[in-house]
Amino acid sequence: MGVLDGYRVIDLSIAMAGPLAAMRLGDLGADVVKVEPVTGEWQRHAPAGGATGNRVNASFLSLNRNKRSLAVNLKSDEGRDIVHKLAASADVFLQNYRPGVAERLGMDYDTISALSPRIVYVSMSGYGESGPYMSRPGQDLLLQAMSGAMLSTGRDGDPPAPAGTYAIDAITAYSAFEGALAALLHRERTGEGQRVSVNMLDAAIAVQMQELSIFTVGGVPQRRGREPHGHTYIRAPYGVFATKDGHIALGMPRLDALAVAFDLPELAGMDGDADGHTRRDEITAIVARRLPERTTAEWLEICARHDLWAGPVYGYADLVADPQVRHNGSFVTYDHRSEGTVTTPGFPYGLSAAPPAVRMGAPLVGEHTRELLEELGYPAERTAELVAEGVLACED
CATH class of the missing domain: 3.30.1540 (formyl-coa transferase, domain 3)
Known part of the structure; x- marks a missing residue:
């Protein structure tokens, strides 16, 4: 049993930051329902590095374990109604839509909190939900560039150096994960739900607390030298x-x-x-x-x-062959329905009483649609009709 066993998360997010935050909640035992279009979430069709897989690509596998897939058309009235019924019994609702999309789909905070005043509603954006940059694309490299971090490494005259990971996506994901847990703790103490707002720009700034404080408090500018150097604010070598x-x-x-x-x-x-x-x-x-x-x-x-x-x-x-990595169990291996034996990075923390675990691999599109509709009380005949109408998609 995980520490979040009995909690339900509705995950309407795409790409990396939102799905990673929701997956971490699932790793701790939450029932995460991934709500995706009937054609599947965007990340299913954009395999990082060209690792396409059989039916599920590697990037989607890495971000969506411990989730059930509900494939539904949110532009239909009944599709929205189904998600609203799920939200009414949920604990966390997570979305990272572009500004205005959640409102158009009826998935905004006002609508969802009216259905469940105790819900923790996590809204993720690139630059914030208001202000001059609210409509800019929130993409990892663009936020790395804006954050100032690219000029903290390298040699004077060299091009700015991006990180070799999707660093801002990951930082934003953990900020959302942290915010959701904090809001759940607040709710356990007060009974009150709330909105948690996370944006990539603030996350990128917050993670540079040392570097930016050296600049804002100490007044020391970033200075790249003639020789390659790992960080402008750390002494040589x-x-x-x-x-x-x-x-x-x-x-x-x-x-x-x-x-x-x-x-x-x-x-x-x-x-x-x-x-x-x-x-x-x-x-x-x-x-x-x-x-x-x-x-x-x-x-x-x-x-x-x-x-x-x-x-x-x-x-x-x-890395994968390193004895310390193997000793730590840094990777997890499990059997997937379509991909066979799968090995992916595991969990960044351990809990002695309720450790995180892989309960299921990343779902196929609509793999749990029938199961979830049955839990909501829909007769099998009505679910079949909704599939035929294009409101839902089922794996079978």
Whole structure:
């Protein structure tokens, strides 16, 4: 039994941020009903990296486990009525429609909260639900660019550097997940439901609490130097360096210890906190010249012996084979109805009393439509009529 067993979540979201937030609630035991068009959610038809799968692509699999699929046409009166009936008994309602769409479909906060005053209504947007940018597309790369984070890495004169993950989508998802849990706790104490508003821009700003405070409080601007550097506000050496046979990551090791370990006497007299910033390019260049003399494994052993922060640079094949990753159980493997044996990233937290679990894989389009309509009291004959009319879609 999960910690959210007995709670119902209505998930009307698409793409990554909303579905990931809803999946995390499902991982904790909530009954998540994924409401999608009769043709299936957009993410089903846009496979990241071209990983199409048999009937469910890899990106959809990764974001929609522990959900039941209701495939319904929300532009029809009866389709809206079905979702309203589900919402009336739900605990969380989550959507990330473009501005105005929820209102047109009758899925806005005023409508849903009138059906269930205790409901936690999570509304997700790109830039906020009002203001000059409310209609801009809320896409991960665009928010990375606007957030300022792209200029916190790299070398002066290099192009701005995007992250290698959908970082803003993930941060926004966890903000929505956190907000939903906080609102549920508030409801348990007061009986009162509420609206939770989350936007990608604020999430991107909040996650840079250190960097932006250095700028707003300390008045220190972002300064990219001549040498490649991992972060403008962290002292050298910090970043990825070439070795004899690959690369190694160095995380601001102490300069006095580094001088001994790497036989770099020119670093011995430097002050890490002062010179590490003001002489960043010089320090980076000194270290970069030394590292190609040995292999990554040799340098890692030296760093471990001298208690210096260093680590290997992995590709995905290295990551999934790593002994610590295997020990942690960082990935979960289960059997899927159409995709066979599936391995995907697991859970980012553990709970000793009620741990998260995979109860079901990502659903096929409308896989649970009949089941959900039966729970609402619809006769099988009426469900079949609605399928024939295009109001619903069923897997079978």
